[in-house]
Amino acid sequence: xxxxxxxxxxxxxxxxxxxxxxxxxxxxxxxxxxxxxxxxxxxxxxxxxxxxxxxxxxxxxxxxxxxxxxxxxxxxxxxxxxxxxxxxxxxxxxxxxxxxxxxxxxxxxxxxxxxxxxxxxxxxxxxxxxxxxxxxxxxxxxxxxxxxxxxxxxxxxxxxxxxxxxxxxxxxxxxxxxxxxxxxxxxxxxxxxxxxxxxxxxxxxxxxxxxxxxxxxxxxxxxxxxxxxxxxxxxxxxxxxxxxxxxxxxxxxxxxxxxxxxxxxxxxxxxxxxxxxxxxxxxxxxxxxxxxxxxxxxxxxxxxxxxxxxxxxxxxxxxxxxxxxxxxxxxxxxxxxxxxxxxxxxxxxxxxxx
Numbered sequence: 001x002x003x004x005x006x007x008x009x010x011x012x013x014x015x016x017x018x019x020x021x022x023x024x025x026x027x028x029x030x031x032x033x034x035x036x037x038x039x040x041x042x043x044x045x046x047x048x049x050x051x052x053x054x055x056x057x058x059x060x061x062x063x064x065x066x067x068x069x070x071x072x073x074x075x076x077x078x079x080x081x082x083x084x085x086x087x088x089x090x091x092x093x094x095x096x097x098x099x100x101x102x103x104x105x106x107x108x109x110x111x112x113x114x115x116x117x118x119x120x121x122x123x124x125x126x127x128x129x130x131x132x133x134x135x136x137x138x139x140x141x142x143x144x145x146x147x148x149x150x151x152x153x154x155x156x157x158x159x160x161x162x163x164x165x166x167x168x169x170x171x172x173x174x175x176x177x178x179x180x181x182x183x184x185x186x187x188x189x190x191x192x193x194x195x196x197x198x199x200x201x202x203x204x205x206x207x208x209x210x211x212x213x214x215x216x217x218x219x220x221x222x223x224x225x226x227x228x229x230x231x232x233x234x235x236x237x238x239x240x241x242x243x244x245x246x247x248x249x250x251x252x253x254x255x256x257x258x259x260x261x262x263x264x265x266x267x268x269x270x271x272x273x274x275x276x277x278x279x280x281x282x283x284x285x286x287x288x289x290x291x292x293x294x295x296x297x298x299x300x301x302x303x304x305x306x307x308x309x310x311x312x313x314x315x316x317x318x319x320x321x322x323x324x325x326x327x328x329x330x331x332x333x334x335x336x337x338x339x340x341x342x343x344x345x346x347x348x349x350x351x352x353x354x
Contacts, residue, residue, distance in 0.1 A: 173222030230259030
């Protein structure tokens with residue numbers, strides 16, 4: 001007959017067996033040891049790993065050893081060996097290239113998961129006031145892994161431009177100045193592809209309806225907007241300036257835009273356009289060639305694009321910078337009025353020795 005201990009619920013006759021006792025106590029001991037080990041492991045990996053906030057960059061093609069060297073040198077890790085043990089435990093032998101922000105107080109477990117899953121942090125890429133492809137490449141390369149040379153080559157690549165529906169001359173009209181979130185390990189073609197997606201989003205139904213009413217193409221709007229942007233920095237004046245050029249285009253009149261001459265000459269620092277500059281033979285010289293130039297003379301800001309899409313309706317055909325150098329312009333309906341405004345401005349330039 002088997003007698004049970006009501007407290008332990010273990011058969012008493014079994015406890016009399018030494019082997020059973022040994023196995024039972026061994027099991028208890030192992031359980032305690034495992035429990036302690038789990039507790040220590042949990043405590044270790046939930047403790048603070050990052051004692052100072054920092055940012056890590058893992059370049060494309062870097063080896064795991066190089067990535068560990070980066071972590072050791074720049075990660076502000078409290079106990080580097082503990083982190084390596086965690087990565088080994090999770091069988092991590094490579095970290096996805098990218099930019100990783102490590103906030104102060106991050107635990108080993110949080111850091112390990114971030115590195116193991118490749119949960120990199122995006123960067124804010126901002127560009128505006130861009131006139132050339134080289135300048136765009138130089139600005140963007142400060143934010144992402146792609147260097148300026150690879151970006152320049154891509155921006156000048158005819159095949160890439162054609163693949164997005166542009167030609168080499170008007171390709172820059174695809175880039176809309178703004179701030180974008182991109183991953184740091186973006187390459188040159190990845191950047192261009194992202195900009196095309198942003199360009200498509202920019203030309204929403206509202207703008208496409210205005211485009212239809214304008215009678216222009218998206219590329220022509222950007223080209224004219226680039227001229228408007230170079231003529232005035234005053235957003236409230238842009239629709240009026242756009243209206244002048246649209247009036248000229250309608251009647252087949254030369255645009256005679258000074259900024260296009262600066263572009264043709266290759267010198268945007270010119271403060272005065274002389275006759276010798278007007279003789280520059282270039283399709284961008286709107287004193288010599290009618291209509292719009294073949295491409296934008298800068299990357300036009302959104303305000304200038306919207307000004308072309310919603311121009312001020314008026315009869316002005318001329319405008320000239322005000323002689324008070326306020327940045328605003330005097331507008332004229334006929335040439336006689338324009339000459340008076342122009343002479344006043346020239347006198348102001350002469351007085352200042354410009």
